[in-house]
């Protein structure tokens with residue numbers, strides 16, 4: 001089951017309405033606007049809750065997304081690059097979020113550093129097409145993944161702080 | 171700095187490796203064979219295949235050379251599939267994959283440790299050409315699901331047949347994820363292209379193949395993904411620490427099923443299975459046919475359904491009635507077990523179209539019936555901002 005915190009977070013992210021993918025011309029522009037509105041609101045919510053944890057942007061066409069996410073563990077900030085392509089089947093299928101730096105460092109990843117999602121992600125996504133967008137994929141997919149995997153990666157010594165002063169940004 | 175002794179040892183080691191490499195390369199490479207012969211001599215690679223014709227199993231085996239098959243994904247299932255087709259003397263193969271060979275793949279068939287680091291399509295093409303130089307190859311090292319490659323992929327389906335300017339005869343989906351399957355489904359519905367889907371579950375103990383004829387049988391988007399029940403309780407399935415398991419056995423069985431049905435379809439012998447499942451725990455093989463969903467989410471699927479019905483209407487009624495499998499709105503009568511994380515609320519909302527399935531196959535999850543409007547307050551409202559404004563606002567956060 002999706003934990004209560006994630007559920008609450010999810011409920012506060014604005015839903016989308018346009019069902020359009022990258023091949024749908026004008027409709028896709030409309031969808032992109034909704035994606036950005038929803039993402040902006042989600043980042044604001046995170047800041048208000050003192051839990052700011054990612055930034056994303058896209059190319060002009062909205063087909064390639066990239067940015068950063070970070071996780072604070074024992075007062076040290078660990079930051080990672082995030083990227084993904086918009087599949088032509090979006091929003092019927094969710095984007096496959098990747099953390100390329102961690103490729104090959106954990107078994108909870110597919111090739112290219114794509115994160116391995118829990119069993120409940122796909123059914124939940126499928127039931128909410130086209131209302132869920134990138135912000136939902138981040139909240140439901142990447143957020144919980146970081147919370148479980150990063151402490152483990154740190155404990156195993158696979159992930160180490162990039163520099164001693166990295167804890168005070170943002 | 172290395173000492174002279176170390177350098178000498180290194181040279182000796184490299185000389186040994188070179189000698190090994192030269193030896194393996196010196197294997198005889200036969201020339202092309204212009205006509206398949208049924209002559210039983212030990213130098214004829216086709217004699218046992220042509221025997222199928224003599225025995226009356228296949229009417230015209232040589233026709234195999236006229237066919238083109240596109241294999242999407244050349245991993246554990248796709249590589250073996252391509253090898254089987256190559257050995258059978260298929261006319262042309264198109265291979266699509268963006269992955270590289272890794273040592274972690276060595277629990278599966280086909281690839282060899284010395285190929286680690288090579289792109290899978292390139293490694294496969296080399297091996298397959300050596301096995302059978304008569305087969306024509308076209309290989310693409312890219313991801314078909316992205317906007318930059320999808321159009322090219324569709325173009326090759328439409329024009330990749332032998333001699334160009336005609337479509338391939340079949341597309342075989344041997345990918346390992348839902349996104350790529352949906353992309354192939356989209357491409358094949360648009361191109362009106364017959365295709366086979368194949369898959370092995372992430373716990374490695376079930377698999378399936380499915381034959382999809384746009385408009386005539388269910389497309390991949392007509393119903394939620396199907397799952398062959400494995401008698402393993404999803405709740406007890408431990409996924410901590412790993413994404414997926416794999417076995418060369420299950421993958422070999424599925425590749426065998428797939429190519430067997432490809433051959434039956436192309437060479438017109440036996441009955442082609444529309445859906446064939448494999449439960450390795452019980453050695454159980456559910457089989458069925460799935461009709462398309464009139465409310466399918468894919469607009470091209472609905473278009474093909476209309477076209478198919480129009481064709482059927484003009485045809486004299488001699489067809490055997492298929493009584494199984496129609497998409498119906500019904501209760502949970504085949505005890506669909508929703509994935510364990512599903513909440514009661516989600517369950518209640520799950521009342522969408524569900525296909526009628528044979529025993530031992532279920533849907534992975536259900537989706538709600540489409541709703542009109544609703545959720546207005548929770549939905550983003552048009553703020554009048556342009557996309558550029560929004561992009562800048564996001565960057566400025």
Ligand SMILES: [Zn+2]
Pocket residue numbers: 388389390391392462463466467468471472
């Ligand atoms: Zn369909």
